[in-house]
Amino acid sequence: MDRPKPAYLQEVIKLTALPDQSLRSRLIGCAVGSAIGDALGMPLEFGAPRSPDDYVTEMVPGRLPAGNFTDDTEMSLAVAESLLTRQPLDGEDLTRRFVQWHKSRPPDEGIQTARVLSWLEKGENWQSVSGKIEREMPDSAGNGSIMRCWPVALVWWADRSQRITDSVLQSQITHPHPDCIAGCKLVNLMIVDLAKGASPLQAFDASLQSVVLSEDFRKMLNAAPQRGRQELKNTGWVRHTLESAVWALLNTTTFEDALIQAVNLGEDADTVGAVVGALAGAAYGVEAIPQRWRSDLQGEWPVNSGNIWRETDFVELADRLMTLSLPL
Numbered sequence: 058m059d060r061p062k063p064a065y066l067q068e069v070i071k072l073t074a075l076p077d078q079s080l081r082s083r084l085i086g087c088a089v090g091s092a093i094g095d096a097l098g099m100p101l102e103f104g105a106p107r108s109p110d111d112y113v114t115e116m117v118p119g120r121l122p123a124g125n126f127t128d129d130t131e132m133s134l135a136v137a138e139s140l141l142t143r144q145p146l147d148g149e150d151l152t153r154r155f156v157q158w159h160k161s162r163p164p165d166e167g168i169q170t171a172r173v174l175s176w177l178e179k180g181e182n183w184q185s186v187s188g189k190i191e192r193e194m195p196d197s198a199g200n201g202s203i204m205r206c207w208p209v210a211l212v213w214w215a216d217r218s219q220r221i222t223d224s225v226l227q228s229q230i231t232h233p234h235p236d237c238i239a240g241c242k243l244v245n246l247m248i249v250d251l252a253k254g255a256s257p258l259q260a261f262d263a264s265l266q267s268v269v270l271s272e273d274f275r276k277m278l279n280a281a282p283q284r285g286r287q288e289l290k291n292t293g294w295v296r297h298t299l300e301s302a303v304w305a306l307l308n309t310t311t312f313e314d315a316l317i318q319a320v321n322l323g324e325d326a327d328t329v330g331a332v333v334g335a336l337a338g339a340a341y342g343v344e345a346i347p348q349r350w351r352s353d354l355q356g357e358w359p360v361n362s363g364n365i366w367r368e369t370d371f372v373e374l375a376d377r378l379m380t381l382s383l384p385l
């Protein structure tokens with residue numbers, strides 16, 4: 058009689074069913090790359106843009122020890138762990154995980170996220186809070202949801218429609234502004250196009266055509282690749298982060314250069330690092346990420362648990378996410 062196969066064996070069997078190993082490397086690169094970009098940008102957050110002769114190119118300490126990731130990766134891990142237990146994404150489950158993280162008093166929670174999660178902490182449901190955000194903070198369009206959207210792309214790499222639905226949902230809980238929602242769709246469409254072998258320019262053009270954007274946002278993104286470095290503001294506004302991310306990805310040809318260009322813009326350096334890391338990791342694959350950065354990557358997850366996450370944990374997570382939607 059056939060006994061059910063243990064879970065780890067099911068994952069191994071599913072991994073061998075992936076269409077090719079380069080897709081796997083690129084999806085792993087997305088997860089590892091995002092955490093690495095966050096950690097590389099951490100010491101540069103809120104700083105002025107650096108001049109080329111003064112670029113930070115190594116993991117250096119900031120308010121955390123060198124190599125540590127921050128809220129960007131922590132919230133991504135909350136999205137990832139929610140997806141591991143329920144697919145498609147369940148708004149209530151994800152809200153619970155965000156609130157749990159908020160209650161751990163993470164030191165670097167974004168302003169908009171902190172405000173929204175303090176409402177959700179009181180037990181209001183996410184749908185009514187989402188409506189309240191639109192009424193009380195109609196112009197708030199921070200980058201807090203594009204930094205954490207990549208786990209959705211890893212689960213739904215083979216299902217475009219579910220990828221879009223869950224990209225929207227994970228944003229709506231804290232960032233319902235149309236620019237934030239459009240930004241999450243754009244990032245996750247690009248990640249999968251890149252992972253399937255499109256060039257950065259092809260992935261950007263194709264994804265831009267598929268997403269509904271306001272005219273001025275579209276204009277800004279279209280102009281992003283031709284911007285001069287000194288024109289980029291790189292604030293926590295979702296438009297600025299995407300502008301910088303597109304600029305860095307399309308004006309470089311390696312993971313390392315894309316990340317160095319992005320995080321040295323300063324200001325919201327860790328978040329642009331997380332976004333560019335996800336995109337460039339998907340474009341070039343995990344092997345293209347410098348080993349010195351991979352060895353330095355670390356961070357405590359869950360916050361205050363004493364449990365330290367390293368590169369291998371992100372690899373394992375990515376493998377689990379990318380096989381969730383595959384039939385056995």
Ligand SMILES: [Mg+2]
Pocket residue numbers: 127128129165327328
């Ligand atoms: Mg951060």
